Amino acid sequence: MNHLSSRVISLVLAVIFLFSAAGISFATLFRGTTVYAEEGDTAGTTTQVESQAPKEEPDAVLSSSRAGSRMLAAANEPKTGEGTDTGDKNDEQDPSPNEYSIQGVEFWLGGERKQEVSSGQTVDRMVITIVDTRFSYKDYKDLSGGEGDSDEVRNKNFFASLNSENFKSESEPSFVFKEGKKDSVYYTVTYASVRYTGESKTLRLSVSYPPEWGIGMTDFSKELNELKVKSPSSEREHNKNDDDDDDSSSRPDIAPPTPTLIVSEFDYGGASVAAASDFSLKLRFTNTSKKLPIDNIVIKITVPEAFTLKGSSNTIYLEKMSRESSIERTIALSVKPGAEPISHAIKLDFAYEAVIDEARKQLTSEQEISIPVTQLDRFTLNPVEVPSELYVGDDTSIEVSFVNKGKSPIYNVSAEIAGNIAQPGQRQFIGNIEAGKEDSADFQLGALEGGEVKGEIIITYEDANMHVTEIREPFTTTAISFSMPSDDGMDAMNPMDEVPEETPWYQTIPVWGWMVGGVVLMIFAAFLIRLMLARRKEDEAFLEDDDEDI
Structure with missing residues (x-):
């Protein structure tokens, strides 16, 4: 009996175990x-x-x-x-x-x-x-x-x-x-x-x-x-078609090229930036690798003395860049008023990470970009002072002055005068003018004929970037001739404008009057001479009588 009970208990336990296993299996499956x-x-x-x-x-x-x-x-x-x-x-x-x-x-x-x-x-x-x-x-x-x-x-x-x-x-x-x-x-x-x-x-x-x-x-x-x-055969076929010169069927694994982060494009809004101005610098960063992404990217920007960052940090953080991808960022910069008019270099230092051969590696690189700066052109020509009138054949001297009010020198300054003057084409080479300095040029001004005289002063100079600039200052004056031709028509229209001159009395006597007067004068002179001779004879006769009486 006990033997039968133990067998029944074993059978019941086996059935329970089977149902439990089946239940777990069905539960897991579903x-x-x-x-x-x-x-x-x-x-x-x-x-x-x-x-x-x-x-x-x-x-x-x-x-x-x-x-x-x-x-x-x-x-x-x-x-x-x-x-x-x-x-x-x-x-x-x-x-x-x-x-x-x-x-x-x-x-x-x-x-x-x-x-x-x-x-x-x-x-x-x-x-x-x-x-x-x-x-x-x-x-x-x-x-x-x-x-x-x-x-x-x-x-x-x-x-x-x-x-x-x-x-x-x-x-x-x-x-x-x-x-x-x-x-x-x-x-x-x-x-x-x-x-x-x-x-x-x-x-x-x-x-x-x-x-x-x-x-x-x-x-x-x-x-x-x-x-x-x-398969090995396909591997050999692959190596045969590979661009490498290695014809062997087994080559050691070569690590992919190290990814490089660069500034592929940048834009600052024009050909140059002006001193004492603000501008936005747009940078395009590119991961050049065709196989590997990069992450944990830190970009440090170092600006030159001529620039200052405006409301932004000099560090840019990028979490990740996939292969052959690009990301754009924009920073605000300001140009100092006294910035030298040359190209200034901005340095960018890159620090990033990449997984190469199942190992994380830290990589660094650097790059420079240049931005040209131009100073404000404040070279001015003072007003030209010329006489209101000048006489034909009489030359006068005029002075032209100019001043450099900018922050940088100007170069190869030359001055020239042109127009309907007696000596056109006069030219003077001044040279360089430092910032805040003034200089001048002298010219001879004359006229060949009477009337209006028109001319201009031409100043040519170069800035630090070798850009040639020209300033023109016109002038006018009047030339007076010593023998001004009269206008008969104007005299006829305005007879009262001329005041008649007084004629001397001797010019009013006609010629025949002068002839008659001369004859009369000669007769009168002859009469006086005869009279004087007669009185002289009488005096001599009187003296002779006195002598006889003595």
Whole structure:
């Protein structure tokens, strides 16, 4: 009897154990059990091959990540997860495998999903589905202002890059976020025109999250069984067609070129900037690498003595730049009034990081850009003073003075006079005039004929940038001739304007009057002479009589 009871008890316990095992199996199956495979994974990474969820019900994938996979993870105690967080979170433990992972990868070609992808094959697009329980769908919707913004605006906060040794794509990835059960979130990362190199079956993807979430950059990896790696024959064919001159079938792995960050374009609004002015400097930074992204970028800007930063810092921080991508930034600068009119160099120092050969390396570089400065042209010519009248044939001297009111010297100053003057083409070379100095030039001014005289003073000079400038100052005056021709018509129209001159009395006597007067005068003179001779004879006769009487 006891023997029968023990057998019954054993049978009952076996039945209970079988029902329990069956219940756990069905529960795990319906909750999306994750099966661990790829025993040959030498990197120690536990790879998850999920059960294919229906395309129309993505929430089932989320359920697998939150419930079923957690049960299985606790039972099997995997080594590491498929995602590794590279952010600075020293005080926290590494996330468990079920917190974030690649749930599926799809390859599409010609509108059909490819079940296998061969080495060297290019597909139209590759869609990577990722589940991440470290943030909720509400967190995603709250990005950049919440519900009022579009998903396109929110997605600008996310960056992704592929491992270039296995997959090559020239396009930027696109993100699509969807809501799962219990406010969870999953998203897809889609690359267009992807070529599989066939180096290995490992897919590695780095995703950068918004900085306000505190997640940082996360590296995902997954082994893809649908990929066909290169065979030795294809490897030899690949090496034969390679651009290198090495014909050997086995070459050592060569690290990709070190990424370089440069200023590919810059604009300051024109050919030069003027002293004592403000301007905006637009800089375009470019990651020149075709294979590697860079992150943790710090750009320090050192401006020369002639410039000052206006309301901005001299340091720019960029979280991440994907390969062959560019980012523009604008800084405000001010030019000092006394800035020398030459090209001034702005120095940019770059410090950034990149993952090369699965090791993070810190890189630095520097670059200089030049901006020419021009001083305000304040060279002036004082008003030219010329006499209001001058006589023909009588030259007069005029002086022309000019002053440099600018902050820099001017060079090769020359002065010239031109016009309808007696000595046109007079030219003087003054030379250089320092800032704040004055100089002058003298010219002879004369006229060849009476009338209006027109001319101009021409000053030519060069600035520090060898730009030639010319100043012209016109002048007018009147030339007077000594024999001014009379205008008969004007005399006839204005007879009263002339005052008649008095004629001397002797000019009023006619010629015949002068002749008669001369004859009369001669007769009178002859009469006087005869009279005087007669009186003389009488006196002599009287004296003779007196002598006789004695």
